Amino acid sequence: MEEKTKQHVILLVDDEPNVLAALQRVLHKEPYEVLTANSGTEALILLAGREVDLVVADQDMPILTGTMFLAEVRRKYPETVRYILTGKASLEVAVDAINAGEVARFLMKPIDETEFRLVIREGLRQKDLMAEVRRLLQVTRMQSAVLDQLESEHPEIIGLVRELSEEQQLGHDVDKLIKAIQDELGHADHYPWLPGRRLR
Known part of the structure; x- marks a missing residue:
């Protein structure tokens, strides 16, 4: 309905x-x-x-x-x-x-x-626009309060989430570095030792 x-x-x-x-x-x-x-x-x-x-x-x-x-x-x-x-x-x-x-x-x-x-x-x-802004702010505050409570009760969970986020960012940075090296070398297929390349 x-x-x-x-x-x-x-x-x-x-x-x-x-x-x-x-x-x-x-x-x-x-x-x-x-x-x-x-x-x-x-x-x-x-x-x-x-x-x-x-x-x-x-x-x-x-x-x-x-x-x-x-x-x-x-x-x-x-x-x-x-x-x-x-x-x-x-x-x-x-x-x-x-x-x-x-x-x-x-x-x-x-x-x-x-x-x-x-x-x-x-x-x-x-x-109506102001009412929607107030509603979104309230939702944000509620979500923040839930996260704060979760962190205080289960700090290991929040720590794991942060660790995974950092690893994901690190992996992204490594991929960017590899791509930059490949672009710099030009013929990347001649360097199969670079991660992410397949041997033929």
């Missing part, structure tokens, strides 16, 4: 229902589960019970602004990709978002639908 591919989960956060509806429509045909929240507080409650891959949050929300909310997301869920959305082209807001929330993207309203879909895909792709 094939393992089912995990469906990505996107969380959209905005205090304007019409904006949330518009963003949902843009992602309607994409293969994601799309969740929505009307405030940063509501979004944090939702995040406490669900694993979310990517969050898009509006900057201009009451109580918890986008930067404040995303800073909290970074603290609690550092692997979640974070985008901020705003209608104000403010450099200060962008700097705050980067410094406080470590956002991957700063998106302007009104959004370009094609660009929005593309940046969502890119963010998810990067998240």
Whole structure:
């Protein structure tokens, strides 16, 4: 039975229902589960019970602004990709978002639908790549731990493996030396005493 591919989960956060509806429509045909929240507080409650891959949050929300909310997301869920959305082209807001929330993207309203879909895909792709890197690192650490345990419990086995590896390398080096001598002498068949040659 094939393992089912995990469906990505996107969380959209905005205090304007019409904006949330518009963003949902843009992602309607994409293969994601799309969740929505009307405030940063509501979004944090939702995040406490669900694993979310990517969050898009509006900057201009009451109580918890986008930067404040995303800073909290970074603290609690550092692997979640974070985008901020705003209608104000403010450099200060962008700097705050980067410094406080470590956002991957700063998106302007009104959004370009094609660009929005593309940046969502890119963010998810990067998240998947990082997850695979972490998985491989964990496997490497586990393998290293097993070898360390094996060496401590059975040092003779590890010693034998190392000895065989060294012998294999030595044999490889000897073969290279013989080949070099044969090449240097040119007519190697006149020197049947060289290892690796057959007498006729």
